[in-house]
Amino acid sequence: MLVTLTEILKLAQDAHCAVGAFNTPTFPAIKAAIAAAEKLHVPVILAHAETHEKGTPIDMIGPVMLREAEKATVPVCVHLDHCAHLDYMKKALDIGFTGAMYDGSLLPYEENLANTTKAVELASHYRAGVEAELGAMPSREDGVHIPTGPVYTKPEEAVAFCRETGINALAPSFGTAHGIYKSKPVLDLELVRVIAEKTGLPLVMHGGSGVSPDEYRTGIKNGLRKINYHTYMSHAGVEAVRKLLETRDVTYLHELSWAAEPAMEADAEAAMRVFAGLHQ
Ligand SMILES: [Zn+2]
Numbered sequence: 001m002l003v004t005l006t007e008i009l010k011l012a013q014d015a016h017c018a019v020g021a022f023n024t025p026t027f028p029a030i031k032a033a034i035a036a037a038e039k040l041h042v043p044v045i046l047a048h049a050e051t052h053e054k055g056t057p058i059d060m061i062g063p064v065m066l067r068e069a070e071k072a073t074v075p076v077c078v079h080l081d082h083c084a085h086l087d088y089m090k091k092a093l094d095i096g097f098t099g100a101m102y103d104g105s106l107l108p109y110e111e112n113l114a115n116t117t118k119a120v121e122l123a124s125h126y127r128a129g130v131e132a133e134l135g136a137m138p139s140r141e142d143g144v145h146i147p148t149g150p151v152y153t154k155p156e157e158a159v160a161f162c163r164e165t166g167i168n169a170l171a172p173s174f175g176t177a178h179g180i181y182k183s184k185p186v187l188d189l190e191l192v193r194v195i196a197e198k199t200g201l202p203l204v205m206h207g208g209s210g211v212s213p214d215e216y217r218t219g220i221k222n223g224l225r226k227i228n229y230h231t232y233m234s235h236a237g238v239e240a241v242r243k244l245l246e247t248r249d250v251t252y253l254h255e256l257s258w259a260a261e262p263a264m265e266a267d268a269e270a271a272m273r274v275f276a277g278l279h280q
Helices: 005-015 027-040 058-071 086-095 109-123 155-165 189-199 213-221 231-247 253-276
Strands: 019-023 044-049 076-083 099-102 129-134 169-172 203-205 224-229
Touching: 005 019, 005 076, 005 099, 005 129, 005 224, 019 027, 019 076, 019 253, 027 044, 027 058, 027 231, 027 253, 044 058, 058 076, 058 086, 076 086, 086 099, 086 109, 099 109, 109 129, 109 155, 129 155, 155 169, 155 189, 169 189, 189 203, 189 213, 213 224, 213 253, 224 231, 224 253, 231 253
Parallel strands: 019 044, 019 224, 044 076, 076 099, 099 129, 129 169, 169 203, 203 224
Antiparallel strands: none
């Protein structure tokens, strides 16, 4: 069933676990995320990043995400990920998205604050919750590299930012990066605990691929309620396609999609087990 970002984060809060947010710019990703969640009976967030617009327009994929969410036997939030433009957020909300992340983390603090406040005001006219980011992470879903490295979010700044904007969830910067890690990330999970306690809000982990299960568990214990997970699931699909192409010649593109899906589902399921605190 379709639920809002606020509702799904409340479920995670009550269960002391985190809900996985999976980017779904393809049909196999949508199917894999929902199938894994239904198998484990856990809530799930389907996410569309603004940077995926070029190849996967939101007006094509959005209605499919929403329909699959409505049909699902578990709570599903359909969420806009890393939105940098408020007119794009409005487009998503008009389509029916139930959550949106406004990402002004690359902007100066005051500008991020002003735009995030506008995003919350916009979303208040819809049945949707807003996530925002404070402190920048190196590299993003589109591979944009921010050379300065992670800027760890300051707790006092986070408290003021959450209070003034009225957001429903905060993505602080505590050492994660998007994509595949080239070296082991240095996560400050104590900072997560402090920010969660001081803001009282559910916290979001971006760059969730490639973090160890123990780090996830500690992060969740300390207040992470939404974990963005994309790279490893997508890569599992690519590996399945590679194996298929090594065994035989393939003519039809859909065969590649179909080969990717079970591998993506297995990867999503393994991640969801950790996020939900289920046994492996
Ligand atoms: Zn992200």
